[in-house]
Amino acid sequence: MLTYVLDSEDLADVRFAVSPVAEMVLSLRALRDPGRFPLQLGWVRAVQPKLQELDWDVLRWLVNDTMGSPDFLTPRPTSPLTQLTDELDIIANVDPDTFNEQLAAVHGELPEGLSTTTVVEALKHYWQTMMAPYWSRMRTLLSADISYRGHVLTQYGTGAMLNGLGPAITYADGLLKVDRVAAISRTEKINGRGLVLQPTLFGPHAVIPFDPGADPLLGYPPRGQANLWSVAEPPSHQDLAQLIGTPRARILDLLTHPRTTTDLAGELQVTPSAVSQHLQLLRRTGLVEPQRIGKQVLYRPTELAALLTGTDLSR
Known part of the structure; x- marks a missing residue:
């Protein structure tokens, strides 16, 4: 003891x-x-x-x-x-x-x-x-x-x-x-x-x-x-898209590193305001979090998002 x-x-x-x-x-x-x-x-x-x-x-x-x-x-x-x-x-x-x-x-x-x-x-x-x-x-x-x-x-x-x-x-x-x-x-x-x-x-x-x-x-x-081990594998991309919507699932795919709204909009070929709406919903549901660096706001996935997507956040 x-x-x-x-x-x-x-x-x-x-x-x-x-x-x-x-x-x-x-x-x-x-x-x-x-x-x-x-x-x-x-x-x-x-x-x-x-x-x-x-x-x-x-x-x-x-x-x-x-x-x-x-x-x-x-x-x-x-x-x-x-x-x-x-x-x-x-x-x-x-x-x-x-x-x-x-x-x-x-x-x-x-x-x-x-x-x-x-x-x-x-x-x-x-x-x-x-x-x-x-x-x-x-x-x-x-x-x-x-x-x-x-x-x-x-x-x-x-x-x-x-x-x-x-x-x-x-x-x-x-x-x-x-x-x-x-x-x-x-x-x-x-x-x-x-x-x-x-x-x-x-x-x-x-x-x-x-x-x-x-x-x-x-x-x-x-x-x-x-x-902890009751679910053997994370959901497939198709399952995740059905759960949160294809645009938001695509945003999570792109967040392999912190990115700005403008950067994501360029990748998705949509307007920054459209991306911003998706990011705000992802933030409210605990799937992304903002990080301010100077005048820029970068978004990154949370641990909950990593669990859903099978992403390793430690690297």
């Missing part, structure tokens, strides 16, 4: 984040022992044909027999909008002494031939092969859970929100207790460092840092996982 001690200032500084690289590293647990992750068997089955393409000479050292991983592989995220490339850059620049010490602590030995370069390259290949085709669906669920927890926090308070994170997590009188995570119990004070709450699909009960004294982080199981 891990017990985090929070004072009133710590409770006010609790924050949420999503980590693409943590989901990737933790997903190795499900491949290693699928029986512990029944809610993710849909993903495990889907990626089975691709397992032989991966660099297991490196990947097998990223999680040990008890499902522990070096903390440098899961840098504490700072935002629900954390990008994979930023996290891989952090891993690539890990101090060599930290790299060696944490690998040795997790495995009891230092693997030969491993470096930050080989680890990052193996993870990049793993992401494109195993995670990218499914990440929009995963991230949408994780983001939706954060929105729900935020609602609970504002309506009922931090204590109620913490007590609802999962069966292995309980909070009372300044003590946040996390069960089923460590053979040796420990107690750590937050001491103003901030507690980051991170929904993760590959807990399954909770996730904590491997090293005692690491920056406070708690991974918890998000709501709605039972239905």
